[in-house]
Amino acid sequence: MNDILDFCDQRKLKEVSKPKETSRYKEVNCAIMKGEGLFRLPVFTKQFCHLLLDELDAIEKSDCPKGRPNSMNKSGILLNEYGFDTYLLGPLRQQYLAPVTSLLFPNSGGICLDLPKAFTVTYGSGHDLDLSCHFDNSEVTLNVALGYDGFSGGHLVFGRMKDELASQDSLKTPLHVEHRTGWGVLHRGGHMHSAEKLLGGKRCNLIMWMRSSAVGNVTCPMCNQPPQLLPTPGADDGFTIQDQGTQITVPRQREVDVCHAL
Numbered sequence: 001m002n003d004i005l006d007f008c009d010q011r012k013l014k015e016v017s018k019p020k021e022t023s024r025y026k027e028v029n030c031a032i033m034k035g036e037g038l039f040r041l042p043v044f045t046k047q048f049c050h051l052l053l054d055e056l057d058a059i060e061k062s063d064c065p066k067g068r069p070n071s072m073n074k075s076g077i078l079l080n081e082y083g084f085d086t087y088l089l090g091p092l093r094q095q096y097l098a099p100v101t102s103l104l105f106p107n108s109g110g111i112c113l114d115l116p117k118a119f120t121v122t123y124g125s126g127h128d129l130d131l132s133c134h135f136d137n138s139e140v141t142l143n144v145a146l147g148y149d150g151f152s153g154g155h156l157v158f159g160r161m162k163d164e165l166a167s168q169d170s171l172k173t174p175l176h177v178e179h180r181t182g183w184g185v186l187h188r189g190g191h192m193h194s195a196e197k198l199l200g201g202k203r204c205n206l207i208m209w210m211r212s213s214a215v216g217n218v219t220c221p222m223c224n225q226p227p228q229l230l231p232t233p234g235a236d237d238g239f240t241i242q243d244q245g246t247q248i249t250v251p252r253q254r255e256v257d258v259c260h261a262l
């Protein structure tokens with residue numbers, strides 16, 4: 001089994017995982033625009049992006065049952081359904097992203113992002129073409145461009161934070177962010193964003209919604225209310241609850257009819 005370090009750019013990985021270097025990285029390399037809370041960092045090597053796209057294509061073509069990536073995107077794959085968590089996404093999050101999010105987003109749960117949801121989104125003919133403006137069910141989101149080669153359009157557009165008044169829209173110039181294969185954009189989940197229409201080709205991005213149960217258990221990121229939780233089977237939705245019998249904290253889904261934002 002390969003190590004996560006084989007998939008990432010090791011030189012850059014070293015730069016971001018040393019605390020001293022990380023702060024230099026924050027100041028020099030990482031900010032897309034100063035003060036916007038938007039950062040770009042190298043995630044996967046180009047070779048790994050090709051391998052992953054091949055694997056995702058094979059899954060796509062198979063007749064395995066597939067869940068939808070989220071309530072907005074129709075095309076893409078829920079990565080935990082195909083076993084990507086243990087050897088790829090878990091190590092990526094713990095070894096690579098945790099030091100970076102702790103440094104860049106300390107006040108948005110970046111130091112305690114314990115409940116991720118990872119999926120891919122695919123745009124192109126026969127798939128979605130664009131994505132309307134939204135905020136994510138996450139404290140911090142990583143969006144990695146996997147390719148394919150040669151698509152045009154489809155840039156990400158960032159605006160205001162979800163809690164800023166809509167009337168402040170006019171004060172905020174939308175920020176267009178292009179995709180670079182193997183690179184990720186890190187942003188707060190509450191940063192309003194959209195994807196422009198794809199003009200040609202096909203694109204696939206890996207999205208990781210990183211949730212913090214410490215934040216979400218107090219205020220649901222979708223409805224801004226204290227969540228009312230019910231134990232349910234299945235995947236968690238970014239919340240935890242203490243089991244009364246065992247006193248162990250376990251992930252729990254939100255009761256669907258409490259939050260109408262999803």
Ligand SMILES: O=C(O)CCC(=O)C(=O)O
Nearest residue numbers: 121131136143195205207
């Ligand atoms: O199209 C993209 O790359 C953005 C996807 C996105 O924002 C999301 O799934 O939350």
Ligand SMILES: [Fe+2]
Nearest residue numbers: 134135136193
């Ligand atoms: Fe999003």
